[in-house]
Amino acid sequence: MTDAADDAQAQVAARFSGAAVLGLLVPPSSRPLPAVTLADADWTAELLEQRAMTSRTEDRRVLATLWWYSASLVLLGPVLAGLVAGRPLSPRLADTTVHVVGDLPWAATSVALPPGDDVVAGLRQTLTDVVTAVSAAGGVREVPLRAIATDALANKLLALGRAVGDVGAVTALAAPIARDTGLPAPRFVEAGGQLFTRRASCCLLWRVPHEVTCTSCPRRPPAERQVLLEDTAARMG
Numbered sequence: 001m002t003d004a005a006d007d008a009q010a011q012v013a014a015r016f017s018g019a020a021v022l023g024l025l026v027p028p029s030s031r032p033l034p035a036v037t038l039a040d041a042d043w044t045a046e047l048l049e050q051r052a053m054t055s056r057t058e059d060r061r062v063l064a065t066l067w068w069y070s071a072s073l074v075l076l077g078p079v080l081a082g083l084v085a086g087r088p089l090s091p092r093l094a095d096t097t098v099h100v101v102g103d104l105p106w107a108a109t110s111v112a113l114p115p116g117d118d119v120v121a122g123l124r125q126t127l128t129d130v131v132t133a134v135s136a137a138g139g140v141r142e143v144p145l146r147a148i149a150t151d152a153l154a155n156k157l158l159a160l161g162r163a164v165g166d167v168g169a170v171t172a173l174a175a176p177i178a179r180d181t182g183l184p185a186p187r188f189v190e191a192g193g194q195l196f197t198r199r200a201s202c203c204l205l206w207r208v209p210h211e212v213t214c215t216s217c218p219r220r221p222p223a224e225r226q227v228l229l230e231d232t233a234a235r236m237g
Contacts, residue, residue: 008089008112009078015085016163022156023077023107026099030106035096038071039129044137051103055208062204064138068131068145069203072152074098074105075130079123080153083177084160084170088113091123093130124181146183147201153178154186154197167195191226192233 013019020027037043048067052058075098082089089110090096099107113119131145154174161170174186187198199218206213213219215228 008087009109012078012081012085012087012089015087016081016160018163020107022081022159022163023074024081024109025107026109027101027106030099030101033098033100033105035075035093035098035108035126038075038098039093039133041133041136044133047103048137054103056210057208060138061140062208064134064140065144065148065202065204066208067138068134069148069152069201071098071105071130072149073156074108075126076123076149076152076156077108078110079119080156080173080177081160082110082113083119083173084157084164088119090114090117091119091126092117093126096126120177120180123177127181127183144201148203150178150183150186151197151199151201153183154188158188158195158197171195189226189229191229192231194229194233194236196229196232 009024013024016022016024019025044064044067048060048063051063051067052060055063057063075096078089078096079091090113091110096108096110098105099109127146127149131142131149134140134145135142154171157171157174158167161167164170171188178184178186184200187200188195189198190196196216199216202217202219203214205211206217206219215232216225220228
């Protein structure tokens with residue numbers, strides 16, 4: 001990234017408490033990965049083969065879903081943070097770098113939105129390109145992958161809203177962004193005085209041997225999920 005790009009992202013990151021946890025700062029031990037790589041189906045297929053050797057499953061559908069679950073949350077970070085901060089960053093894959101720790105995406109950086117570019121239109125294209133690649137590489141339908149992107153959108157805005165102390169205003173951005181990028185409508189639920197994402201997707205982690213169903217998994221009975229979320233809210237203070 002150029003110095004100007006570093007400055008743009010740094011200005012955005014400075015607006016948020018816990019910017020490193022939000023994936024807006026580059027971890028010292030990470031390696032850069034051009035984000036355009038995520039839209040390469042052959043590269044993604046090779047990645048899934050490598051992950052199959054170190055994971056407890058060889059199910060490519062599960063591996064692809066878990067990969068996109070983690071990658072989507074990181075990939076959306078800069079563009080959403082820029083919108084919240086009022087300093088738009090480019091959503092284009094060509095302008096974005098993903099920073100990987102081990103075999104997981106940990107942070108992402110981008111440049112200032114070029115004059116005349118439409119941030120939402122660019123985000124729509126980015127999501128389309130990566131979802132198409134992951135679908136082809138993992139043999140997964142695009143519909144559940146788009147649902148994962150919706151939950152990533154909701155979760156990232158929730159985290160950004162908490163960081164700036166205005167969850168309501170920040171999460172209000174979720175519905176119009178989802179609509180304009182062709183994603184399913186994001187949903188939220190209150191539990192214990194805290195707002196959580198009402199998941200539209202399943203990450204399929206429960207399909208990995210010795211793993212359990214996530215707290216907010218849509219497969220859980222609603223009453224059970226609510227109790228678990230209330231417990232989470234209590235621990236959040």
